[in-house]
Amino acid sequence: MTTRARTLSINVRNKTAVADIAFPSRHWSRRLPVLIRFIRNVAPSVIGVQECRDDMAVDITNGLGPAWTFWGMRTAKIIWDTSKWTAIDQFEAGLPFKELGITKYRPLTMVKLMSIRTGESAWFASIHLVTNIANEEFIRQAQMRLIIEYISERPDNSRVIIFADLNSVPTTSSVRKIARDAGYNHLRARLSDAAMTGDSRNTFNGWKITKREGKWIDDVLTSRSVRPYSGVVELTDTTAYPIFVTDHNGVFARVEFGVSGV
Helix, strand or coil, X not given: CCEEEEEEEEECCCCCCHHHCCCHHHCHHHHHHHHHHHHHHHCCCEEEEECCCHHHHHHHHHHHCCCEEEECCCCCEEEEECCCEEEEEEEEEEECCHHHCCCCCEEXXXXXXXXXXXXXXXXXXXXXXXXXXXXXXXHHHHHHHHHHXXXXXXXXXXXXXXXXXXXXXXXXCHHHHHHHHCCEEEHHHHCCCCCEECCCCCCECCXXXXXXXXXXXXXXXXXXXXXXXXXEEECCCCCCCCCCCCCECEEEEEEEECCCCC
16 A cells, blocks of 8 residues: 655754844744644644754644654654554664764654554654854765664665755755765655745745745655655745744655555
8 A cells, every 4th residue: 555644844943042032933932833833734744853852842742732742852853643653663863973073963863653554664764964063064964974874774774754954055965965875865856846836945034034046955855765746845934924933944745655666
C-alpha cells in the first residue's frame, strides 16, 4: 500500500531570543495561539521544528490536542499525530565541531515513524545548521557530511524525510549538493513547477512581509525511496495572520513511500 504523509518544516523561533524582548508581538505567549492556528490550517501529520525548546514543544502539542506528541531533547524536534503514526525508533546527535571553532552544537533529531494505516515506516529528521559565524558555509558543509554519516548508520535508512533549516540560500549550494550526492534531494529538484507552489517566496521573512526572491534557507529533503508529489511555501507573515507566527515561513510537502519502483 502507498503510505502518504503531510509534512511541515518550520523554525518556530526560540522564545528566549533576546532580540525579541522589545517586541511584545514576538513574545511566545502572543505567537503560540497563532502558530497553532497556522499548523491547523496547513494540517500536517508530521512536523519538523527548529529552535524549539522542550517547553515550547509541550505548548505546541497541548495546543494541537491529545493525539499529538514530540521527541527530541534538543532544539530540533519531530512532532507527530499519534492517531496516524507510531514511533518505533529514535536517534539524536549534536553537531558541535569544536575543532572548527563551534562550541555550541547544532542538533540532529530523528524519529522512525510507522503508519498505523499501512504498517510502512520511514525516518523523519530535523536539522539546523550554523549561521552568523566565521567560515559558516564551510562548517555547514562539514555538518551536512556528518548528518549523512549518522543517517547511513541507522537501520533501514532507505526512506528518509529531512526537515531542514539549512541557513544556506542557493538551491545549488554545496550543502544541498552534498545531500544530493548522498541521495537526498531538495523539493525544487524533485517537483515540477506545477507541483511546487510559492517557490518564488523566501522561507525567511525576518519579521517582515515576505520578499519574492525565492531564497530558501529552509527545505524538505527526501531520499530516493520517498517521492514528494506536491509542495508549498506557507506564509507566516502578516499578509496571512494577525501577527507574525515566526520569522520563518513554513515548507510544506506531501510525500509518499512504499510505492513499487519508488
